[in-house]
Amino acid sequence: MYSNILIIGASGQIGSELCQRLRAEKDEGEIVASDIREADDEVMQGGPFEILDATDIDQLEEVVYHYGIDEIYLMAAMLSGTAETFPMRAWNLNMDTLFNVLNLAREKKINKVFWPSSIAVFGPNTPRKNTPQHTIMDPSSVYGISKLTGERWCEYYHHRYNVDVRSIRYPGLISYKTAPGGGTTDFSIELYEHAVKRKPYTSFIEKDTFLPMMYMNDAIEATINIMRADPDQLSVRSSYNLGGISLSPGSIAGSIRAHQGLEVNYKADFRQKIASSWPSSIDDSMAYQDWNWQHRYQLEDITEAMLKGFKDKIKAD
Numbered sequence: 001m002y003s004n005i006l007i008i009g010a011s012g013q014i015g016s017e018l019c020q021r022l023r024a025e026k027d028e029g030e031i032v033a034s035d036i037r038e039a040d041d042e043v044m045q046g047g048p049f050e051i052l053d054a055t056d057i058d059q060l061e062e063v064v065y066h067y068g069i070d071e072i073y074l075m076a077a078m079l080s081g082t083a084e085t086f087p088m089r090a091w092n093l094n095m096d097t098l099f100n101v102l103n104l105a106r107e108k109k110i111n112k113v114f115w116p117s118s119i120a121v122f123g124p125n126t127p128r129k130n131t132p133q134h135t136i137m138d139p140s141s142v143y144g145i146s147k148l149t150g151e152r153w154c155e156y157y158h159h160r161y162n163v164d165v166r167s168i169r170y171p172g173l174i175s176y177k178t179a180p181g182g183g184t185t186d187f188s189i190e191l192y193e194h195a196v197k198r199k200p201y202t203s204f205i206e207k208d209t210f211l212p213m214m215y216m217n218d219a220i221e222a223t224i225n226i227m228r229a230d231p232d233q234l235s236v237r238s239s240y241n242l243g244g245i246s247l248s249p250g251s252i253a254g255s256i257r258a259h260q261g262l263e264v265n266y267k268a269d270f271r272q273k274i275a276s277s278w279p280s281s282i283d284d285s286m287a288y289q290d291w292n293w294q295h296r297y298q299l300e301d302i303t304e305a306m307l308k309g310f311k312d313k314i315k316a317d
């Protein structure tokens with residue numbers, strides 16, 4: 001059966017690629033893109049697009065009603081770095097949008113929700129290596145606090161109101177199509193972009209700080225897979241660990257240098273404290289057990305795809 005899907009945050013790093021991928025598949029009904037601001041031409045012209053402030057329940061309900069939406073992917077959020085500058089704005093945006101969507105599902109106005117969580121839910125007392133699904137969670141960033149709170153509410157809405165909400169704790173996501181903006185893991189993307197532009201890069205994260213990272217194609221695959229999984233298979237209704245690979249600025253720079261030159265300097269800023277409180281690697285065996293998740297892209301594959309992607313993009317500009 002076809003579902004009509006609404007993507008909130010379709011101008012953003014994940015939302016834009018998710019939108020294009022779902023539209024290309026044609027396995028679904030209408031894919032409605034929305035964001036508080038305009039998106040890339042591809043997103044705006046490839047199907048319906050609505051300017052939508054999802055913190056406003058009336059605007060959101062109007063779009064859901066107008067298009068007969070069945071499923072929502074809520075990809076709008078303020079990332080970890082920016083959230084430290086605007087704590088209350090981040091909290092309000094990240095929580096109000098989630099409650100609006102969960103309440104629509106509770107009232108049966110939609111029947112399925114995807115909401116992204118993050119490795120930011122972990123904190124300084126969490127075991128850093130191969131972090132388990134269930135462990136100490138004491139996030140110290142504003143972003144992490146909002147994500148952990150969101151996870152608790154997702155699980156609560158599932159158990160209490162039978163809301164079909166599904167979630168993944170994304171690692172840092174690497175992509176060249178749409179820039180993330182304000183995240184602690186943005187250095188990974190900036191390294192590739194500077195390399196292709198032949199510019200020296202100053203990393204705001206130290207050379208040997210390892211973090212779980214993943215290529216965007218894998219993340220989109222995981223998102224679509226969990227949304228299509230049999231609901232009875234999903235034993236986790238807070239959010240699933242998703243591992244990917246463990247990378248540092250130094251390891252990414254080394255992989256780039258196997259292809260071309262790159263000058264990197266290191267000058268840690270406030271985001272180093274956030275990165276140091278996050279895991280270096282993640283145990284995602286629950287995702288494997290429950291919905292057969294396995295990532296595909298290794299560092300070498302990511303480097304090849306990123307260098308080529310940025311080169312083509314620069315040529316086209």
Ligand code: SER
Nearest residue numbers: 079080118183184185
């Ligand atoms: N990539 C995100 C960030 O750095 C983490 O979810 O904020």
